[in-house]
Amino acid sequence: MPSQTEPAAPSQCVGPEYRPNAQKPTATVSTEVSHENVHILPQTPQLIALLTMIRDKNTNRADFIFYSNRIIRLLVEEGLNHLPVVEHTISTPVGRTYSGVKFEGKICGVSIMRAGEAMEQGLRDCCRSVRIGKILIQRDEETSKPKLFYDKLPEDISDRWVLLLDPMLATGGSALMAVDVLISRGVPEERILFLNLIASPEGAVNFAQKFPKVRVVTAFVDMGLNEKNYIVPGLGDFGDRFYTM
Template sequence: MRLHVADHPLVTHKLSVLRNRDTPAVTFRALVEELVTLLAYEATRNVHVTPVDIQTPVAATTGVTLADPKPLVVPILRAGLGMLEGMVKLVPSAEVGFLGMVRNEETLQPTTYAERLPEDLSNRQCFVLDPMLATGGSLSAAIEFLFQRGAVDVTAICILAAPEGIAAVERLTEGRDVTLVLGAVDDHLNEHGYIVPGLGDAGDRLYGLV
């Protein structure tokens, strides 16, 4: 597993505002979108491309275009939806699938309740969006789901992570081609499985308590 933690003052600044419990939902949503675009820049560093001949106003040259099949972006419902716009702004030609996973708050184990993905992901690069990497169970299950459909490599983009979650993903995806791109690594998980200091429940802060 490859790990990249953003080290940029703009990322740290935006994260600081996100963490503030008094930041309103409308500002929170806008900052998540901006953060994801910054993180996606690093996450797509190894995106597959193919050469293409182009004609500039001065001369002919060779550039690149995204290779087929196009990347697949997979937000984990519901909180991952808040990250989608920031990702597709950077990669507008990417396709989008959806995966609904929920964590049992007593056992902390993930279950899949919905999915809208191609049956065959052969040769596809997949980018999973999930704001918080806490216990790592849901993200690991989502990554394994994509590999079982034929994905060749999976990159997960998370705004915050706990060390326990990083270790769990590394353990549970051993032997897979996985990259984690993170905005920051926090101190630990509390007894309820929440990241400390964290920013609270990302889904609730994005969309409310309904």
């Protein structure tokens, strides 16, 4: 049960639209964030089921990887929807024309090591031969603040749309520093999209307020942070569960 000071988790009936609510189970859904640049994936039965699997402490590593990859694919697909397109008319094999669109400009991915590297394959699955840079940020034990240790980015990154990859957004310190690095390399703020599996409200708000032109695409905003700044209810350490446990 939530404490008197802790708000109840938002919930709704989840299931096919053609079924009445009485025939649908009730599930916890994402907390809403009142910032236009934070986009939360639709809380569909599929997404909630996938999140349930990766949150479960009893889910083994193979299943954790499989279901995480499915969510990552949904995030990448939605992230690509936020990129600008231009008109593009083509001819079909039957001699007709089709008025379509194509992406405007080049893209690249940038993963925040190490957990963010788990999202790289999902981006490659959607964008063949995409270039991917890396940023290593770790917490300084003396100051408890994030510190940049390493970055390797495409030389022409300032000319690209950047999909920044990191599965967990807690306080937002690492992601905020990563955006600072990208901006220092000449990437316009409005050309950065941050793809994230689970965020805290605090991290999402910090991010939205500091970088209002960066679009955040997340699968779920959780209830908050505990005294150790862990996302709750969360899913534990994503990197450990994906790579080692």
